[in-house]
Amino acid sequence: MLYYFYISARWLVLHVPIEIGYKVAVFLADIYYCFAMDDKKNLKNNLEIVLGKIDKKMMEVHIKNVFRNFAKYLVDFFRFSKIDNEFILKYVSIKGKENLDKTIAYGKGTIFLTAHIGNWELGGAVVASLGYPFYAIVLDHQDKRINHFFISQRAVCGANIIGIGSQLRNCFRVLRKNATLAIVGDKDFTNNGIPTTFFGKLAILPKGPAIFSLRTGAAILPTFVIRTKDDKFALYFEDPIYPEHTGDEVLDIKRIMNSYLRVMERFIYQYPDQWYAFRKVWSE
16 A cells, blocks of 8 residues: 555656645645654654753644655655756755765765755765765665665665665675765664663664774764755755774774764754654653
């Protein structure tokens, strides 16, 4: 059922102006919002830690906007076949490209560390359009048809996909070729994460970005694509984080994670309506 929804939604958004696609998506998101009790509960729990105790009505506004922005993200994803250099020039402003140039010149690969915020998928399309070999680690969907659908959508924009599991060894090859590798670091999908401080509370988060950096020498480049009020996008390349070896890998991993999580916190706090945390991030 979900597969046919994706196919139908892609057909629709490819045959109407993007503004109409957004309006339909927001309308459907508002309907879904009325019934998605578990998603709303998880969002509330997560945003209370990010924002603190705020007015109940304001919290509801934030949560509703998360649903709406996620629906818009899906519209953008379904329209990936229409993304070209002209689209990027018109709709995407790039900030901090000199930081990307630094990591490429460093010569040991670049790890784009991002979160489920804004339109992280669009970042890969922009990087590929700039001429950089781009790879991304993704979680395979259990439905093979849906999995193929998502891989195809990403491939049309020049993204090469590495699945979580046995394929992860390919990440080392990618970085040793001085290519770019995108990793989402705000959710632990492998159950191999470690406890670390996130917004002042302990959360289990993936250690993969730090391990890849330490073992290959690749720089970590915190990267975020944020939707602006006019439904355009700002792509931020933040200051690079370079690995340092002290002889204690556990401490080195925690130091690197601490560095990029502080950047991630800043973006999530500034744009809570665009953080798609539909799963509970903190256990308590």
